[in-house]
Amino acid sequence: MTAEESHQRMLALLRDVERRTDEENLYLGDRPLREARAALEALGADADPLERCRRLRDLGLAELNLANEEEAIARLGEAEALLPRLAGRMPEAEAQEIRFRLGVAWLRRGESQNCALRHNAESCILPIRGGGVHIEQEGSRQAMRRFLALAAATPLDSSLHLKSVWLLNIAAMTVGEYPAGVPEALRIPLEIFASGEDFPRFANVAPDLGLAAFNLFGSAIADDFDGDGWIDLFVSTSNTSEAARLYRNDRDGTFTDVSEAANLTGLFGGLNSVQADYDNDGDVDVLVVRGAWLRGAGRHPKSLLQNDGHGRFTDVTFAAGLGERHFPTQTAAWADYDNDGDLDLYVGHEQDGRDVVDAPCQLFRNEGDGTFSEVAAEAGVETRAFVKGVVWGDYDGDRFPDLYVSVNGGPNRLYRNNRDGTFTDVAREAGVALPMDSFPVWFWDFDNDGALDLYVASYRGVTDAVAAVALSYFGGSPGLELGRLYKGDGRGGFRDVAAELGLTRLHLAMGSNFGDLDNDGWLDFYLGTGYPDYEALMPNAMYRSAGGKRFVDVTWAGGFGHLQKGHAVAFADFDHDGDQDVFEQMGGTFAGDRASNVYYRNPGFGNHWIGLELRGTRSNRSAIGARIRVDLDEGGRRRSIHRWVGSGGSFGGNPLRQSIGLGRVAAVERIEIYWPTSDITQTFSAVAADRVYRVIEGENELEEWRPNDG
Numbered sequence: 001m002t003a004e005e006s007h008q009r010m011l012a013l014l015r016d017v018e019r020r021t022d023e024e025n026l027y028l029g030d031r032p033l034r035e036a037r038a039a040l041e042a043l044g045a046d047a048d049p050l051e052r053c054r055r056l057r058d059l060g061l062a063e064l065n066l067a068n069e070e071e072a073i074a075r076l077g078e079a080e081a082l083l084p085r086l087a088g089r090m091p092e093a094e095a096q097e098i099r100f101r102l103g104v105a106w107l108r109r110g111e112s113q114n115c116a117l118r119h120n121a122e123s124c125i126l127p128i129r130g131g132g133v134h135i136e137q138e139g140s141r142q143a144m145r146r147f148l149a150l151a152a153a154t155p156l157d158s159s160l161h162l163k164s165v166w167l168l169n170i171a172a173m174t175v176g177e178y179p180a181g182v183p184e185a186l187r188i189p190l191e192i193f194a195s196g197e198d199f200p201r202f203a204n205v206a207p208d209l210g211l212a213a214f215n216l217f218g219s220a221i222a223d224d225f226d227g228d229g230w231i232d233l234f235v236s237t238s239n240t241s242e243a244a245r246l247y248r249n250d251r252d253g254t255f256t257d258v259s260e261a262a263n264l265t266g267l268f269g270g271l272n273s274v275q276a277d278y279d280n281d282g283d284v285d286v287l288v289v290r291g292a293w294l295r296g297a298g299r300h301p302k303s304l305l306q307n308d309g310h311g312r313f314t315d316v317t318f319a320a321g322l323g324e325r326h327f328p329t330q331t332a333a334w335a336d337y338d339n340d341g342d343l344d345l346y347v348g349h350e351q352d353g354r355d356v357v358d359a360p361c362q363l364f365r366n367e368g369d370g371t372f373s374e375v376a377a378e379a380g381v382e383t384r385a386f387v388k389g390v391v392w393g394d395y396d397g398d399r400f401p402d403l404y405v406s407v408n409g410g411p412n413r414l415y416r417n418n419r420d421g422t423f424t425d426v427a428r429e430a431g432v433a434l435p436m437d438s439f440p441v442w443f444w445d446f447d448n449d450g451a452l453d454l455y456v457a458s459y460r461g462v463t464d465a466v467a468a469v470a471l472s473y474f475g476g477s478p479g480l481e482l483g484r485l486y487k488g489d490g491r492g493g494f495r496d497v498a499a500e501l502g503l504t505r506l507h508l509a510m511g512s513n514f515g516d517l518d519n520d521g522w523l524d525f526y527l528g529t530g531y532p533d534y535e536a537l538m539p540n541a542m543y544r545s546a547g548g549k550r551f552v553d554v555t556w557a558g559g560f561g562h563l564q565k566g567h568a569v570a571f572a573d574f575d576h577d578g579d580q581d582v583f584e585q586m587g588g589t590f591a592g593d594r595a596s597n598v599y600y601r602n603p604g605f606g607n608h609w610i611g612l613e614l615r616g617t618r619s620n621r622s623a624i625g626a627r628i629r630v631d632l633d634e635g636g637r638r639r640s641i642h643r644w645v646g647s648g649g650s651f652g653g654n655p656l657r658q659s660i661g662l663g664r665v666a667a668v669e670r671i672e673i674y675w676p677t678s679d680i681t682q683t684f685s686a687v688a689a690d691r692v693y694r695v696i697e698g699e700n701e702l703e704e705w706r707p708n709d710g
Contacts, residue, residue: 001318001319002319003306003314003316003319004314005318005319006314006315006316006317006318006319006320006323007263007314007315007316009318009323010267010301010303010315010317010318010323011266011267011315013301014240014266014267014268014269014300014301015266015268017240017268017269017290017300017301018240018241018268020297021240021241024294024297025240025294025297026294026297027065027293027294027532027589027590027591028216028239028240028590028591030066032062032065033059033062033063033065033066033068035062036055036058036059036061036062037059037062039055039058039059040052040055040056040059043055049082049085049086050086050089050090052082053079053082053083053086053090053098054079056075056076056078056079056082057075057076057079057098057101059075060072060073060074060075060076060079060101060102060105061076061101063075064104064105064108064534064590064592065590065591065592066590066591066592067112067591067592067594068592069105069108069109069112069592070109072105073102073105073106073109076098076101076102076105077102079098079102080098080099080102083095083098083099093160096150096153096154096160097160099146099149099150100146100147100150100160100163100164100535102146103142103143103145103146103147103150103164103167104143104167104534104535105534106138106139106140106142106143106146107139107140107143107167107170107171107534107537108139108534108592109138109139109142110134110136110137110138110139110140110143110171110174111124111139112139112592113134113136113139114134114135114136114174115132115564115595115596116214116594116595116596118135118136119207119212119214119596120132120207121203121204121205121206121207121208122204123596124562124563124564124595125204125559125560125561125562125563126170126173126193126539126556126561126562126563127173127178127193127556127561128170128173128174128178128563129173129176132173132174133173133174133175133176134174134175137174137175140171140172140174140175141171141175143167143168143171144168144171144172144175144181147164147165147167147168147171148164148168148183148186150164151164151165151168151186159464159467160467162466162467162468162470162471162474163464163466163467163470163535165186165188165470166188166466166467166469166470166537167466167535167537168182168186169182169186169187169188170537170563188473188474189474192473192474193556194556195552195553195554195555195556195557195558196552196553196554197544197546197552197554197557198557199544199554199557199558200557200558200603200605201557201558201559201603202558202559202560202581202582202600202601202602202603203559203600203601203603204559204598204599204600204601205599205600205601206583206596206597206598206599207596209253209254209255209599210247210254210255210256210257211233211247211255211583211597211599212596212597212598212599213235213237213245213596213597214587214594214595214596215237215239215242215585215586215587215594215595215597216237216238216239216242216587216588216589216591216593216594217237217238217271217510217511217565217567217585217586217587217588217589218235218236218237218238218239218270218271218272218567218568218585218587219234219235219236219270219271219272219273219288219567219568219585219651219652219653220233220234220235220236220511220567220568220569220570220583220584220585220597220652220653221233221234221235221273221274221275221286221568221570221647221652221653222570222571222572222574222583222653222654222655223275223284223572223647223653223655223656223657224284224655224657225246225248225262225283225284225307225311226248226309226310226311227282227283227309227310227311228249228251229692229705229706230249230251230574230576231249231572231573231574231655231657232246232247232248232249232255232311233245233246233247233249233255233570233574233583234246234247234273234275234286234653235247235568235585235597236269236270236271236272236273236288237269237270237585237587238269238270238271238290238292238589239268239269240268240269240300241268242268242269243259243264243265243266243267243268244259244264244267244270244273244288245257245259245264246258246259246262246264246311248311249574253575258311261311261312262311262312262313263312263313263314264313267288267303267305267313267315269288269290269300270288270289270290270303271289271290271291271292271330272288272289272292272329272330272331272332272568272651273286273287273288273289273568273653274286274287274332274333274334274647274653275287275647275653275656276334276343276620276622276624276647276656277343277620277621277622278304278334278342278343278345278366279306279342279370280341280342280616280620280621281309281621282309282615282621283307283308283309284307284622284656285304285305285306285307285313286303286304286305286307286313287302287303287304287305287332287334287345288302288303288305289302289329289330289331289332289347290302290303290329291326291327291328291329291330291350292328292329292330292350293328293330293350293532293589294328295328295350295354295357296357297328298327298328298329298350299326299327299328299357300326300328301317301323301326302317302322302323302326302329302332302347303315303317304316304317304320304322316370319370319371320370320371320372321364321371321372321373321374322345322364322372325362325374327347327349327350327351327357327359327360327362328349328350328359329347329348329349329350329387330350330388330651331347331348331387331388331389331390331406331650331651332345332346332347332348332390333345333346333390333391333392333403333650334392334622334624335392335401335403335624335625336366336401336619336620336624336625336676336677337363337392337400337401337403337417338365338400338421339399339400339676339677340366340368340677341368341616341618341619341620341677342366342368342620343366343620343622343624344363344364344365344366344372345362345363345364345366345372346361346362346363346364346376346381346390346392346403347361347362347363347364347390348361348383348387348388348389348390348405348406349361349362349387350386350387350388351384351385351386352385352386352409358384359384360376360377360382360383360384361376361381361382361383361384361387361390361405362374362376362382363375363376363379363381363382375421378421378422379421379422379423380415380422380423380424380425381403381405381415381423383405383407383413385405385407385409385410385413386407386408386409386410387405387406387407387408388406388407388408388438388439388440388459388650389405389406389438389439389440389441389649389650389651390403390404390405390406390441390650391403391404391441391442391443391649391650392404392443392625392646393443393452393454393644394417394452394625394644394676395414395443395451395452395454395488395490395492395494396416396490396491396492397451397490397491398417398419399676399679400417400419400676401417401625401676402414402415402416402417402423403415403417403423404432404441404443404454404456406438406439406440406441406456406650407438408437408438408439408459409436409437410436411427411428411433411434411436412427412432412433412434412435412438412441412456413425413427413433414426414427414430414432414433416492426492430492430493430494431486431493431494431495431496432454432456432484432486432494434456434481434484435456435457435458435459435460435481435482435483435484436460436481437458437459437460437481438456438457438458438459438483439457439458439459439508439509439510439651440457440509440510440511440512440527440649440650440651441454441455441456441457441649441650442454442455442512442513442514442648442649442650443644443646444514444523444644445523445642445643445644446485446487446522446523446545446548447487447548447549448521448522448548448639448640448641448642449490449642450490450629450640450642451487451488451489451490451491452488452490452644453485453486453487453488453494454484454485454486454488454494455483455484455485455486455514455525455649456483456484456486457483457507457509457512457527458480458481458482458483458484458506458507458508458509459508459509459510459531460480460481465480465506465508465531465536466533466535466536466537466538468480468506469506469507469508469529469538471506472505472506473505478506480506482498482503482504482505482506483498483503483507483509484496484498485497485498485501485503500550501549501550501551502550502551502552502553503543503551505541505553507527507529507538507541508529508530508531508536508538509527509528509529510528510529510530510565510566510567510651511528511566511567511568511569511584511585511651511652512525512526512527512528512569512649512651512652513525513526513568513569513570513571513648513649513651513652513653513654514526514571514648514649514654515571515572515580515582515648515654515659516571516580516659516660516661517542517544517558517571517579517580517582517602517605518544518579518605518607518661519578519579519580519605519607519608519609519661519662519663520545520547520605520607520661520663521630521632521639521641521660521661521662521663522545522546522547522548522661523545524542524543524544524545524551525542525543525551526540526541526542526543526560526569526571526582526584527540527541527542527543527566528540528565528566528567528568528569528584528586528651528652529541529565529566530564530565530566530588531565532588532589532590532593534588534590534592534593536565536588537563537564538563539555539560539561539562539563540555540560540561540562540566540584541553541555541560541561542554542555542558542560558600559600560582560600562584562586562598564586564587564588564595564596565586565587565588565589565593565595566584566585566586567584567585567586567587567651567652568584568585568651568652568653569582569583569584569585569649569651569652570582570583570584570648570652570653570654570655571648571654572654572655572659573611573655573659574599575601577602577604578604578608578609578659578690579602579604579605579607579609580602580659581599581600581601581602582599582600582602583597583598583599583600584597584598584599584600584652585597585652586598607661607662607663607664608661608662608663608664608665608666608689608690609659609660609661609662609689609690610630610659610660610662610668610671610687610689610690610691610692610693611657611658611659611660611691611692611693612628612657612658612660612671612673612692612693612695613656613657613658613692613693613694613695613705614626614628614645614658614673614694614695614697615694615695615696615697616675616677616697617696617697617698618675618677618678618697618698619675619676619677619678619697620677622645622656623645623656623675623697624645624646624656625644625645625646625676625677626644626645626673626674626675626676627642627643627644627645627673627674627676628642628643628644628645628658628660628671628672628673629641629642629670629671629672629673629674630642630643630660630662630668630670630671630672631668631669631670631671631672632662632663632665632668632669633665633669634663634664634665638669641660641661641662643658643660645658657692662689665689666688666689666690667686667687667688667689668686668687668688668689669685669686670683670684670685671683671684671685671687671702673695675697678697678698680697680698682695682697682698682699682700684702687702691704692704692705692706693705
């Protein structure tokens with residue numbers, strides 16, 4: 001099959017997925033709405049008011065899911081009006097839930113009229129103030145009335161009370177009446193929004209740059225797709241009728257949407273994507289995955305997009321041998337697991353006890369000729385679980401990348417590479433099987449000791465989780481499993497140090513990633529949070545590393561506390577000023593839960609930096625898996641910074657070019673590059689800072705590369 005034939009076949013399959021959406025997709029399709037309308041219409045004039053109330057509730061929720069907010073408010077309002085007649089018949093908890101859902105519908109109406117239609121840089125940033133205050137205030141005021149009544153009528157320790165109090169405060173902020181407009185007993189304490197340290201604010205400039213696309217949840221990759229040296233943006237959305245977008249960096253702080261020229265038209269959907277030069281031809285290709293959360297209905301094809309070197313893509317999925325079986329997925333990762341010089345691919349799938357479809361994870365071995373062979377079964381990594389994140393990392397330092405698989409609803413896997421094409425799960429022995437409900441995951445070296453560490457985010461307790469998150473911010477204990485930060489010893493052992501480093505707050509993380517905001521050489525991280533329900537208004541969270549010894553929450557000071565659902569995160573130096581900006585793809589699962597993407601511009605910290613773009617010759621061209629060590633002399637005090645080449649976490653893509661902060665040091669004493677495939681080490685001494693260098697495997701000289709040179 002030719003590449004063009006493969007591309008056309010994919011377009012036809014994705015058109016078919018789009019056609020099936022209404023019937024099969026519980027988040028985007030209208031079948032639940034049609035069924036709810038029919039159920040209500042089937043009731044006679046003398047129907048039991050209890051049954052009518054419940055069907056009105058169900059219809060109202062279905063209308064809200066599809067963005068029919070006025071109809072949702074009307075139906076839920078009719079249900080609420082029936083409640084006095086149902087006293088003693090409907091359980092009080094059920095009646096209160098109807099009132100709460102009506103409050104949520106009104107709050108969402110306010111968001112749509114303001115944050116969506118009048119979106120600006122301050123929209124939805126907690127604590128809401130300035131331009132984030134709503135102009136159209138009826139939605140929030142109606143919501144406040146209901147949440148205030150619920151807070152007064154529910155037990156203080158109940159989930160409904162905590163949710164109502166949390167959303168009451170948010171609604172009050174949106175009309176400019178927090179804190180004074182909230183009764184003191186129900187008020188979020190102002191000190192919650194105090195930063196752990198002095199930290200500058202990162203302005204959201206996405207609206208100014210044309211990057212604030214209003215969409216559902218999806219992916220984001222920051223990398224140089226057209227070979228001009230400047231970092232572009234590839235963004236996708238789970239919407240089955242919306243194609244991926246490529247934003248070209250125009251080298252002057254602006255971007256241009258070049259999606260049509262990039263041949264992305266008709267390549268609909270894509271909850272996540274990961275980049276790599278899979279064919280070793282010198283440009284960045286993209287894998288897009290689809291179908292997550294849809295269980296049996298999510299058997300959507302993944303797409304392998306081959307780059308022609310100028311940012312134009314052809315879908316070669318079928319020509320490459322990746323398209324014969326389709327399973328619901330949102331996670332995949334590249335690595336050269338057999339050290340043969342080309343990149344292999346692992347794709348994690350979603351399967352649990354409720355699924356009737358067998359959906360084993362897949363390992364594709366790169367044959368070096370543009371095609372892949374599926375070898376998961378023989379390699380021993382054919383995991384059958386509800387997999388939400390996969391990452392590669394050589395945690396035991398034996399040159400061969402190992403595989404971590406994050407599972408929602410079961411123990412996680414750590415597949416140790418046996419160096420013979422097979423793997424052994426050692427998660428329990430290594431002590432990294434928890435959390436039992438996890439989501440994003442990444443390998444990194446947070447303490448710069450030269451050994452890979454592991455962060456595994458918890459996603460436990462999604463039902464009513466906004467109550468647990470609220471309790472966490474109020475200083476209480478939510479009683480749910482928190483994320484784990486496993487410190488590695490470089491020999492295969494791990495120890496959870498999350499609490500020791502100050503990571504004790506509950507965050508339901510989805511898209512996440514890490515980078516160095518202040519160029520001090522220590523890695524910070526950002527968590528995009530949320531879950532499908534409209535009630536899930538919780539702040540995304542940014543943590544700054546304090547010298548690798550603890551993490552400080554700088555969410556409020558830095559302006560990162562976005563309330564909408566945060567997905568793919570990318571740290572990248574888009575404007576080539578030496579510091580990393582942060583892009584986050586936003587939006588929820590349901591058709592009515594769109595949000596605008598954000599771009600946080602780094603104001604700068606005055607520290608030095610160095611950029612390293614590695615190119616493999618015997619190793620894979622992307623240099624994924626190569627290790628970097630940067631030695632610094634800070635006035636007689638020596639320290640080392642360690643990095644591994646990759647795109648970061650499991651949900652969001654940083655550039656493969658590594659941007660390394662150096663603190664106040666203006667020159668690097670020594671750079672060491674280790675290439676696992678060829679088992680060679682390159683060293684470079686006395687390297688000037690504040691420049692980008694290209695490192696070619698096996699060559700003795702660094703090549704300074706100015707992005708304008710292309």
